[in-house]
Amino acid sequence: MGEQEERGDEQAQAAKASLVRLMQMGYPWQKAVTTARLHISRSTAYRWMQGVQSRGEAALLDERHGHSTKLREDRRQWLVATCRANPQMPSSEVQAALQEQFGITVSIGHLNRVRAQFGVGNHRGRAKKNSQHHLLHRKPSGKRVLAHCCWSPLPARQA
Numbered sequence: 354m355g356e357q358e359e360r361g362d363e364q365a366q367a368a369k370a371s372l373v374r375l376m377q378m379g380y381p382w383q384k385a386v387t388t389a390r391l392h393i394s395r396s397t398a399y400r401w402m403q404g405v406q407s408r409g410e411a412a413l414l415d416e417r418h419g420h421s422t423k424l425r426e427d428r429r430q431w432l433v434a435t436c437r438a439n440p441q442m443p444s445s446e447v448q449a450a451l452q453e454q455f456g457i458t459v460s461i462g463h464l465n466r467v468r469a470q471f472g473v474g475n476h477r478g479r480a481k482k483n484s485q486h487h488l489l490h491r492k493p494s495g496k497r498v499l500a501h502c503c504w505s506p507l508p509a510r511q512a
Contacts, residue, residue: 369413372398373405424467428455432464436473443475444468 368389375385382398404412424432428451435450436442444464451459468474491497 366413369401370405370410373402373413376402424459424463428457429467429471431455432467433471433473436468436471436475440473441475 368391372385372389372391372393375388376382376398380388382395386393386398401413431454432447432451436447444461447464447468448459448461451457451464465474
């Protein structure tokens with residue numbers, strides 16, 4: 354991150370803190386937004402105020418820039434290590450563990466995309482429902498054919 358971007362982040366955080374202070378002093382949210390020179394919705398202003406009340410100034414840090422940054426490097430490393438240690442772990446359990454470990458909620462769809470990207474998905478080796486995959490084997494030529502098993506087709510009807 355460049356110096357200019359850092360300064361922009363610091364200014365943005367200062368503006369958010371100013372907005373929250375103004376709202377805590379009783380300013381209406383529109384006046385606080387205008388004074389802090391921000392362009393945000395009412396719900397965002399109140400969400401920031403609630404965040405500061407529950408988590409302090411750390412709530413004003415901008416940690417989300419879309420799904421990819423929700424899983425920053427430390428969180429991605431944890432995800433990959435966890436899924437490599439337990440490759441069949443369902444994404445719903447990974448989602449719950451991320452919530453517990455880091456306090457973030459990541460959608461199942463995004464988790465599945467990230468797991469696939471790093472090759473730690475839990476879908477490898479699973480046969481689809483009603484498939485005959487388990488009845489297939491490969492010939493030395495590499496061609497897949499149905500395996501011989503204990504059943505055989507009905508005998509042809511004799512006339």
